[in-house]
Amino acid sequence: MSWNVTTGLDADQLGLLVERVHRALVEDPEPPVTPGRMWALSLNKSVVLVLFLLRQNPVQQAAAELFGISQATVSRRWRALLPVVEKVLARHVPDPAEASAGRIVLIDKTLVPTWDWASEGTALFSGKHRDTGFNLQVAATLAGDLLTVSAPVPASRHDTHAWRQSSFPQALAERDGTGDLGHAGSGLLTPRRKPPRQERSTADKAANRSINTLRAAVERATAHLKDWKIFATRYRGPLARFSLVAKAVTALTFYKKGW
Known part of the structure; x- marks a missing residue:
């Protein structure tokens, strides 16, 4: 079974990832789980399980039924192996300053909703989206290739604040970049706002069309990032x-794209 739809990786990528996770566990003096003692679910299936939870974002009870294990085992493998998966793949995340050298950088932001429905008026509540979650800043090239993703910021914070709190201003310094209206004041090229009680001029409309045409690429990059349903749902x-x-x-x- 290839698990391509389940995990988002092809067979070769999945096999290499399992090998790296196994090596990391063997070399760890205090591993979170011992490969040779994983009776309920093999290491291969356990890595598939972690990827399935990220890719499809099912409730753990549903994952437990599909994999023929208990919900408690799903929870234990998720907690133990997610940090290992992130660690062994960290080498594939490029340095944004190097990856963006000589390129125009497009900036987008996206909301990842969370379960904290009772937090209206708190740091996680976004008045714009009327939902709770985290704000992620996404940088991409004109070709729609992902460059970097910021650390999460509570959704109540303005996009310009999230930009300034991220590593983007330093990593992408001296790059030509564009953002949306939420990034006004960040130093990025942004669409022109409509003047109070007036219509935009013909020149402003033409400029905004040009900027929005460019920004379609970063919106595609964000959409591909949200192929991992734990971000999209x-x-x-x-x-x-x-x-x-x-x-x-x-x-x-980045690993899936071959970085």
Whole structure:
């Protein structure tokens, strides 16, 4: 079985990832789980399980039924192996300053919704989206190739704040870049706002069309990032672990594309 639809990786990529995870566990003096003692579910199936949870974002009870194990085993493998998967794939995440050298950089932001529905008025609640979650800043090239993804910021914070809190201003310094209206004041080229109680001029409309045409590429990159449904649907795990999840998904995206 190739597991391509389940995990998002082809057979060769999956096999290499399992080998790296096995090596990391063997070399770890205090491994979170011992490969030789994984009776309920083999290491190969356990890595598939972690990728399945990231790619399809099912509830753990559904994953347990599909894999023929208990929900408790799903939870244990998820907690133990997600950090290992992120660690062994971190080498595939390029340095954004090097990857963007000589390129125009397109910036987008996206909301990853979370389970914290009771947090209206708190740091995770986005008044714009009327939902709770984390703000991720995404950088891509004019060809739509992903360059980097920022650390998550509570969704209540403005896009310009999220930009400044990220590593983007330093990593992408001296690059020509564009953002959307939420990035006004960041130093990026952004569409022109409509003047109060006036219509945009013909020149402003033409400029905005040109910028929005360019920005279609970063929107495609963001859409591909959200092929990992844990970003596209609702993240239900502990909020403290979302940063690790974001790193793992970013690393998997680059790994899948062959970086």
